Amino acid sequence: MAFQLPVLVKLPVLLWVSGGTAKIVVNGSTGFLHPAGKEGVSPLAKNMVKLATHFERRLTMGKRGYERVKRRFMEHHMANRIAKVLKEVLHK
Numbered sequence: 001m002a003f004q005l006p007v008l009v010k011l012p013v014l015l016w017v018s019g020g021t022a023k024i025v026v027n028g029s030t031g032f033l034h035p036a037g038k039e040g041v042s043p044l045a046k047n048m049v050k051l052a053t054h055f056e057r058r059l060t061m062g063k064r065g066y067e068r069v070k071r072r073f074m075e076h077h078m079a080n081r082i083a084k085v086l087k088e089v090l091h092k
Contacts, residue, residue, distance in 0.1 A: 012051055012061035016040055024073070030065035 013031030015021045017040075025031040032047040034040035051058045 010059075010062040010066040012058055012065055014044060014047055014051070016044075024069075025065070026068065030061055030068050 013025050015025055015031060015033055016036040017033045018036050022033055025033055027033040032043075032051075034044045034047070051061075
């Protein structure tokens with residue numbers, strides 16, 4: 001079954017930086033990354049207000065994020081990346 005993004009999922013993302021999240025979101029372009037823990041609470045709150053009060057920025061960031069996911073993380077792209085890694089491992 002192919003993964004499909006709903007048409008309405010074009011919102012910027014607010015994330016705590018942990019694991020692979022920093023590779024998915026481009027900070028300030030497709031969303032905002034925040035330090036995990038107490039030090040990230042204040043910046044997260046400020047960015048929530050920023051996005052809630054700036055419609056154009058929210059719209060632009062959401063579109064960029066949607067296009068980035070379509071371009072880099074859809075099923076066929078991920079399948080090609082996994083196949084490449086498996087080929088490399090098998091050749092070693």
